[in-house]
Amino acid sequence: MSYRLYYWTGLQGRGEFVRLCLEDAGAAYTDVAREEGDEVMTAFLEGNQEGALPFAPPFLTSGRLVIAQVANILQYLGPRHGLAPESESRRLYAHQLQLTITDLVAEVHDTHHPISTEQYYEDQRAEAKRRAKDFCESRIPKFLGYFEQVLERGGGKHPLREHSYVDLSLFQVMAGLDYAFPKTMARQNLPLLRELARRVADRPNIAAYLASERRVPFNTNGIFRHYPELDG
């Protein structure tokens, strides 16, 4: 079965969390908008297709299933590719951690768009500066400190004591925050998260993906954006 992933072209964005999972699994997939054009994706968003109606990309199709929302997609893919724990309690925990990552990613987005998604960054710079200050001083330590604690409780190597899609997403969070907020990140003391991110980057399929052209570089169209004035 070949998956079809629908996400905007030209940026990593939220789609990247799904891509990392598909790449690590070695799963066959079509990156639809990149390979076939935006309009194939738009048809779903306009309701011209059967099945679930996505609110926004990314979404994935698997046979006749249409699955939207990153955490929902990962929860679907994880068990099919050995990237989720076996027990119900750990699957619930994996999903909870992924949803906490979702919350963090939304806050990252709002550092550069604190007023409106539909206005330019340049039109909300003053507010962005205030929000990013709080994000760097309070939220990064709170979220990453939490994940560091989760790793510690899990024995140090994996949040769920074994490799899972959550490891891949934590790698992406660290990579994105390092790009967007290098000064702030240099001040954090997160030995377990750092080590986890290194181990994920060294996984053969991930290393091959990161070295490929499929990995779009971070840029100021994505969720993680580097604006030096926002890096407290």
Added chain:
Amino acid sequence: MSYRLYYWTGLQGRGEFVRLCLEDAGAAYTDVAREEGDEVMTAFLEGNQEGALPFAPPFLTSGRLVIAQVANILQYLGPRHGLAPESESRRLYAHQLQLTITDLVAEVHDTHHPISTEQYYEDQRAEAKRRAKDFCESRIPKFLGYFEQVLERGGGKHPLREHSYVDLSLFQVMAGLDYAFPKTMARQNLPLLRELARRVADRPNIAAYLASERRVPFNTNGIFRHYPELDG
């Protein structure tokens, strides 16, 4: 099996989405912080309990399971109480819709706290006014228009063609937005959502709950807050 729900006292907040599910199901549960005090909840947040580490309330315990994040809790409770569809495709859709509600709720929160969760509303009023304007003009129509379309595709009565936890959450969204943004809501044309909210309010267990003291009135400590200056 009796559930234990952990959430802040004195407000509906995110805990209310779980409460509505438990109440509709007629499930036995202890509202822990209200009945036994905050410190029982804090022990979990500080990591002094076994099992999953919650990032924030609400969380639910069911036997030895610790489940955090509203959508994760509802996904767990739904199938156990006849409040989720049977098929995998519809369960994935239910969860996707719930996660979209989660996104909307976060945006509602940020209308009054666009800069920092840890600062008072009074210290971010100017930014709140700008963000709320965008929320009322763009985001309410976009999100609620989406759910109206989902209802239409589902035959008009339920997003998933049968009663589910998503119906209960949509009722809460409508009630909360009506409280917080009455002028803006009066301008929306949402016949199917309106009718859904009325039907949910008339369900015997929900009607009894809404008339009870367990339903804390909306207030300006919760997620949905009525500040007239923010209601465009």
